Amino acid sequence: GENVEQHPSTLSVQEGDSAVIKCTYSDSASNYFPWYKQELGKRPQLIIDIRSNVGEKKDQRIAVTLNKTAKHFSLHITETQPEDSAVYFCAARHTSGTYKYIFGTGTRLKVLA
Amino acid sequence: DSGVTQTPKHLITATGQRVTLRCSPRSGDLSVYWYQQSLDQGLQFLIQYYNGEERAKGNILERFSAQQFPDLHSELNLSSLELGDSALYFCASSPQGAETDTQYFGPGTRLTVL
Numbered sequence: 001g002e003n004v005e006q007h008p009s010t011l012s013v014q015e016g017d018s019a020v021i022k023c024t025y026s027d028s029a030s031n032y033f034p035w036y037k038q039e040l041g042k043r044p045q046l047i048i049d050i051r052s053n054v055g056e057k058k059d060q061r062i063a064v065t066l067n068k069t070a071k072h073f074s075l076h077i078t079e080t081q082p083e084d085s086a087v088y089f090c091a092a093r094h095t096s097g098t099y100k101y102i103f104g105t106g107t108r109l110k111v112l113a
Numbered sequence: 114d115s116g117v118t119q120t121p122k123h124l125i126t127a128t129g130q131r132v133t134l135r136c137s138p139r140s141g142d143l144s145v146y147w148y149q150q151s152l153d154q155g156l157q158f159l160i161q162y163y164n165g166e167e168r169a170k171g172n173i174l175e176r177f178s179a180q181q182f183p184d185l186h187s188e189l190n191l192s193s194l195e196l197g198d199s200a201l202y203f204c205a206s207s208p209q210g211a212e213t214d215t216q217y218f219g220p221g222t223r224l225t226v227l
Contacts, residue, residue: 034215043115043203043218044156089156100169101146101216103156 002027002094006104013080014112021107023090024072032093033073035064038106039086047088048075080111116140117206117219125225131192134222138185138206144168145187146216147179150201162187163209194226 158171162181
């Protein structure tokens with residue numbers, strides 16, 4: 001069935017370093033890939049997204065890259081800050097027959113001051 | 114604030130009971146999604162509605178049902194509750210429910226089944 005694999009499950013980095021989270025999807029027809037940040041007990045918040053006709057998108061310290069051939073996409077956070085600490089979820093819009101989102105299992109990012 | 118509202122914020126109930134969670138989408142959004150998030154787990158897609166009609170179904174148990182009303186608000190009904198149903202339930206909305214629509218999440222309802 002359709003799924004999205006996300007790695008790593010936990011990631012600790014020193015403040016100022018970069019963090020990279022990777023996701024792989026199975027449905028080759030997926031064409032929209034959002035990333036969400038979720039702080040403890042709060043709602044997931046969209047931080048960046050990419051559509052399948054684009055290879056890379058950047059928004060200040062956050063960037064997302066997409067490799068359609070390999071069916072994977074990555075989140076890059078540069079110059080990390082303690083407030084970046086949260087759980088990050090990737091998702092892929094599943095389009096084969098239905099229009100549901102498949103989420104990755106999440107990455108708990110800790111930025112150490 | 115995403116513009117999506119959910120009530121109640123917290124709900125504590127007993128096994129075997131039935132509860133209703135309510136979601137109001139952002140103004141103008143026609144599509145509503147429901148998700149379940151158990152402790153330290155990812156988001157499990159339950160069901161999607163678009164303009165009152167069911168559009169997609171995920172891992173929703175038969176004990177759970179949902180509907181979207183003419184004013185576009187949605188309700189998720191959970192019956193014969195079990196301890197394992199304790200979770201955060203999120204609602205999200207998007208303009209058209211189309212393939213590349215961005216979803217905006219509500220604050221969630223925390224359900225505790227004792």
